[in-house]
Amino acid sequence: MKLSIKDLNLTYGNHTALQNVSFDLSSNKVYGLLGRNGAGKTSLLSIIASFREQTSGSITIDGEAPFENAKITQHITFMYNKDYKEESQKVKSLLYGAQRYRPNFDRDYAEYLVKRFKLDLKKPIKQFSKGMQSALNVCIGLASRSPITIFDEVYLGMDAPSRETFYKELLDDQERHPRIMILSTHLVSEMDYLFDEVIILNQGQILLQDDYDSLISKGAKIIGIKEDVDQFIHTKQLIHEEQLGNTKAATIYGELRDEERRNASEIGLEIAPLSLQELFVHLTKEDTDDETQQ
Amino acid sequence: MRHNNSLKVATDMFFVKLNWTFGFLGVMFVIQLVRAMIAILKNSEVDSYFNAVFVAAGIFMFVVGIISTYFLPYYVEHGVTRIDYFRGAFLSSIGLSIVLPAITLIISIVWKFILDNFLKLNIKDVDFNTVVEDEPELIGGIVQSFIINPYIDPTSNWPLAIAALAANIFIFYLVGWLIGAAFYRNLLTGFVFILIGVVIITVKDSLLRVALELPLSDGIITIDQFSPTISALGVLLLIILAVWLIRQLTKRVSIKM
Incomplete structure (x- = not known):
């Protein structure tokens, strides 16, 4: 059907x-x-x-x-x-x-x-x-x-x-x-x-519809020195970020090309995959959630 | 594949309700036995089984009608449409309205046999149709039209007795269903339809009395000017109105989860 x-x-x-x-x-x-x-x-x-x-x-x-x-x-x-x-x-x-x-x-x-x-x-x-x-x-x-x-x-x-x-x-x-x-x-x-x-x-609105594999490949966590991470993600859709000292972890949503992955590795950035759960949590997070956490 | 879900629903609902009916008639039989024992002790008479059921059947069908609404979510959950449910529930209630008086009459004959041969009791002569109220009184009139239904003695004309009881309990069923369906929509609609239900029962009572050429108190509604044929037609119109209202209430109703 x-x-x-x-x-x-x-x-x-x-x-x-x-x-x-x-x-x-x-x-x-x-x-x-x-x-x-x-x-x-x-x-x-x-x-x-x-x-x-x-x-x-x-x-x-x-x-x-x-x-x-x-x-x-x-x-x-x-x-x-x-x-x-x-x-x-x-x-x-x-x-x-x-x-x-x-x-x-x-x-x-x-x-x-x-x-x-x-x-x-x-x-x-x-x-x-x-x-x-x-x-x-x-x-x-x-x-x-x-x-x-x-x-x-x-x-x-x-x-x-x-x-x-x-x-x-x-x-x-x-x-x-x-x-x-x-x-x-x-x-x-x-x-x-x-x-x-x-x-x-x-x-009440559709946020996305995608194949599971394709969706998972679109999410990534970029970890590294703050400046390098910021430089790397400035064209990406940032959905979450965490910082500890000078180390930053940025969660982005969007396809990463092979070339970008190579570049990241060259400048010492680590790219970790995201689980569907993490993607879901970050994508559906509301401003009020952050306020409540703070 | 051609679907005939309305017939399936009709059959299923008929047998479920028939089961309840046997329960109801069984309880009535036990009550009659107890009353017979008391009558033996007091040396008095006892009602015929038909008459005893006659008084209670309207209320029984009213309750069955209310419960009929709760078959709707069950059927929609099983992929049955509201129209198929509606047709099924309607057909099953017609069946029940005919079968209930027929079974009652058969048990009544057995009851009479028991009374005559074993308990040696006489059957009380009752006249349900005596006009109790002389003064028109609203609440009394309404209560009367709920409890004392237009009555035909089965020993005088049994097909007419069955038909009169069938028409009567069928309308009680419809009014119960109507009120149940209205409450399924929401509380306010429910309360409005209680009023509509009361009006339908009261009008039905007067019309059926005229149609059966029974005495009618000049209470809430005086329709002495109507002929029995027109009154019978009026009863039919009342049934159509109730059925139409039920359909309107259930046609597109959301299923509660």
Whole structure:
């Protein structure tokens, strides 16, 4: 499926949640949607899943608007941090519901995942721990095998080994049944290896969309004597700097040519790669964050 | 692949609600048994099962209607459209409104058999349609229209009795659904629709009484001038209005997360 979003806006009363958001997701990859709290991630995902309508702009999936379009919506699964405190049903009946309405649902795979996460089949869902409820969402989300599968911070409450299981199963199943998988997360450092492509949303706007590898290659930390560093980075986009005595570390965003790398090495500057987490933190940092730190 | 989700939703919701209905009818049966025991001790009479359910069914369907709203997020989460949910919930409620009185009548026959042969009790003759209020009184009238529904005795005309009860509980269901859907939008809309719901129930009560040629108190609404046919048409219009309002409320509603 192909997802295309153009000039999308969403406002709640006076609050603008999304502003002129445009991007395309055209191949079966794992997309990481990153953004700080309140950046608009869930709002954006809920529009893609037809949970709500945009205020203006367009969203099309395979050329058609998804809202109230059964042909499209049956192929979009949106799993989020759902509140199950009223859910008196057990695992089996929840799986049955998904199986009945999801055309690609794989029951055997769902049962395999339920075993893998050691979910209790006898207890009602509301008695599950938060982590278990999240694992159940993972089971339903993966086993639905929807061409567009969205996990919005679905790991909440899951312990580290369960999260590892989730990531492994996700990659394995993505290999067997490639689809557009959107993972929205705060746990950037833990999940970055899952992403083929990264979209960063900041204050309701798209900050960037890039291949993971290409994005990572654009960030670098230049370390060396202050004057040399300043000289080297003066044409670059500086996103962060730290100084200790006469030594300076400058974090820049932008491609470094081979020639520039050679020059840096000649004048004794060290170029360290940046992790996605560091890039994300610096790119989405607001002025007020610095003030708070000071 | 052609999708027929509205039929799937209708079937699923029908069976879920039918399950609740069996629970409700079961509880009513137990209550009737307890009342029969008391009647034996006091040497008095007991209601027919149909009459007992008749009084409670409207409230039961009203509650089921309210809960129907909460199927919407469930279905949208499973990729079902709001229109398919709406059609499904609507169809399932028609089914339920017909099946509930029919099952009630069957249990009522069994109940009568038990009373006649085992408990040796007589069934009380009740007249729900006696006009209680002489003086027009607003609150009393409204409460009356919620509790005392237009009643046809099943022993005199059982198809009409089923039809009258079905129409009555169907409207209760719709009003519950309407109020539930309004509250799902927001609190204020919810409160406004409680008022609209009360008006619908009260008007329905008067219209249905005229349509069934039952006595009508000159309370809040006096529509003695209407013929039964026009009143029946009025009931139909009321149903269409409620259904249309529900659709407007749920058509583009955002799913709460």
